[in-house]
Amino acid sequence: MISDKTNHVDYRWYVVRTRPRQERKLVELLEQYKAKSKNILEIYAPTHTTVNVCSNGDERQAPLFAGIVFVLATQKSLMDFMKEHPDSGGVQYERKNERGERTPMRVIPEEQMRAFRDYNENYADKVIVLERPYTDYAFNAKAGEPNEIVRVIDGPLAGCEGYICRFRRERRLVFQVRGFEPGSSLTVSYPNVWDLHVVRLHNTANDRLSVGTEKGRAADILIGFLQGCGYGGRTLPMLYGILERLAVKPSLVSLCKDLHKKGEAALSMRLAQMSGSDAELILNLARYEHDNPGYVRAAWSKLVLRPFLTPTAGVEMENGQAEAEIRHQSFTEIVRRTDITEEVYDPAKENDGSATTTYFAHIGLLPDTGKDGFTLFANWNDFLHEYFLTGGKANEKLVGGTAQNAGEGKTGGSKEKLVESFRNYAPTLYKVLAETGSAVKAVPDFPIGEDTLNVMAITGADLEHAKDELIRTCVSICQEINASAHLAVWRRYLRTVWLHV
Numbered sequence: 226m227i228s229d230k231t232n233h234v235d236y237r238w239y240v241v242r243t244r245p246r247q248e249r250k251l252v253e254l255l256e257q258y259k260a261k262s263k264n265i266l267e268i269y270a271p272t273h274t275t276v277n278v279c280s281n282g283d284e285r286q287a288p289l290f291a292g293i294v295f296v297l298a299t300q301k302s303l304m305d306f307m308k309e310h311p312d313s314g315g316v317q318y319e320r321k322n323e324r325g326e327r328t329p330m331r332v333i334p335e336e337q338m339r340a341f342r343d344y345n346e347n348y349a350d351k352v353i354v355l356e357r358p359y360t361d362y363a364f365n366a367k368a369g370e371p372n373e374i375v376r377v378i379d380g381p382l383a384g385c386e387g388y389i390c391r392f393r394r395e396r397r398l399v400f401q402v403r404g405f406e407p408g409s410s411l412t413v414s415y416p417n418v419w420d421l422h423v424v425r426l427h428n429t430a431n432d433r434l435s436v437g438t439e440k441g442r443a444a445d446i447l448i449g450f451l452q453g454c455g456y457g458g459r460t461l462p463m464l465y466g467i468l469e470r471l472a473v474k475p476s477l478v479s480l481c482k483d484l485h486k487k488g489e490a491a492l493s494m495r496l497a498q499m500s501g502s503d504a505e506l507i508l509n510l511a512r513y514e515h516d517n518p519g520y521v522r523a524a525w526s527k528l529v530l531r532p533f534l535t536p537t538a539g540v541e542m543e544n545g546q547a548e549a550e551i552r553h554q555s556f557t558e559i560v561r562r563t564d565i566t567e568e569v570y571d572p573a574k575e576n577d578g579s580a581t582t583t584y585f586a587h588i589g590l591l592p593d594t595g596k597d598g599f600t601l602f603a604n605w606n607d608f609l610h611e612y613f614l615t616g617g618k619a620n621e622k623l624v625g626g627t628a629q630n631a632g633e634g635k636t637g638g639s640k641e642k643l644v645e646s647f648r649n650y651a652p653t654l655y656k657v658l659a660e661t662g663s664a665v666k667a668v669p670d671f672p673i674g675e676d677t678l679n680v681m682a683i684t685g686a687d688l689e690h691a692k693d694e695l696i697r698t699c700v701s702i703c704q705e706i707n708a709s710a711h712l713a714v715w716r717r718y719l720r721t722v723w724l725h726v
Contacts, residue, residue: 238333243314264302343381352413375423426570443510449539471511534723555674598686607721609679650709653701
């Protein structure tokens with residue numbers, strides 16, 4: 226709604242329909258009437274009235290907004306025009322109200338109209354209308370997993386949400402365009418999703434643990450219980466023994482009874498108190514061990530410090546307690562409750578929001594050296610191993626790349642496209658890797674007793690501040706990589722750092 230200077234007259238965007246290919250004639254009549262009526266302010270006919278339609282693998286052109294003209298005017302002035310030109314078209318009304326109230330004329334909110342014009346003038350000639358329903362694109366049957374859901378965060382499509390889908394060799398954004406009829410919509414695809422700045426949304430209905438993450442979480446649950454119960458150096462032998470036993474006899478009840486008889490009462494109690502979902506994860510890992518003997522020993526042949534973020538503390542925490550410690554031979558493990566909020570999307574309800582999940586951050590504390598104070602570290606071993614293998618120009622592009630020439634833009638001249646780099650999509654990680662002033666450092670082959678790990682580390686005299694800074698920095702890196710649709714390869718390695726649900 227727009228008011229005049231005296232705030233006495235309301236201007237609204239109304240929808241006027243005419244016969245296909247008669248839009249220009251209607252616009253001419255409106256322009257003539259506008260010259261003598263001060264209460265018709267603007268007339269807009271979509272410039273792109275045809276779009277590409279994909280049907281059975283073939284693309285063809287079809288009308289999209291044929292026969293529609295939008296008029297910014299007062300209701301009275303528009304009705305006066307229609308009385309003067311009754312054969313030129315008709316004003317569109319809302320659906321008839323069952324309660325007998327007067328049916329109002331269809332009005333397009335100013336904000337929606339502005340967004341539509343931006344979309345129509347910048348993107349309508351690029352999108353392809355799809356014949357299948359929008360929900361058909363939620364799952365990738367070939368890969369056997371749900372497609373990623375993303376939100377566009379800037380440009381004319383800002384706020385648009387949809388699926389990233391593969392079409393032949395190209396990845397496209399598939400989303401819905403709301404129609405002007407109540408409840409109507411079109412399913413369309415934008416040809417190159419990487420031209421857009423998007424963030425991933427956690428799919429509350431279809432996101433599932435990868436097979437690797439399921440196994441990692443199952444082993445981590447047992448490792449956490451074993452370390453929390455004080456098994457120390459016996460943790461891995463106990464892990465192997467438990468899973469090999471479950472591979473032969475997959476009964477947690479029987480296992481708990483046997484452990485209790487052998488004097489392992491604390492461990493027996495912890496296992497008995499597991500949630501059903503955690504128990505299922507462990508039994509699935511035992512079944513995999515049964516089918517692939519020796520898998521657990523090979524996959525967990527070394528244990529120094531648990532992944533940085535896990536859903537299980539391991540050590541018991543009293544109500545209200547946010548931090549606990551586990552003593553190891555060469556260092557002290559600090560376990561801190563950490564709540565992480567993510568943007569989520571529910572496809573069934575077609576709405577988004579945020580969800581907060583409790584994880585536990587695991588960081589190691591080395592003894593005070595007397596020189597630099599305390600050193601704290603987090604296990605990023607596999608992730609950083611892959612990073613440290615990246616060298617030369619590839620590393621330069623990965624860390625510091627900002628933009629590259631993407632050919633000619635719509636208005637001529639070169640168009641720049643963001644490079645899939647840490648600087649562009651994981652700025653906290655970029656700071657750690659590239660800025661000498663960063664308190665947190667990425668350290669290869671960091672010595673911890675007789676072992677080494679690739680870690681994120683911080684040194685300082687103020688222990689509490691150092692703990693806060695290390696955890697905050699590492700959580701930010703996890704969230705940035707997980708939210709980006711552009712760093713998919715690094716999300717795979719992130720699964721060894723953050724055992725994401």
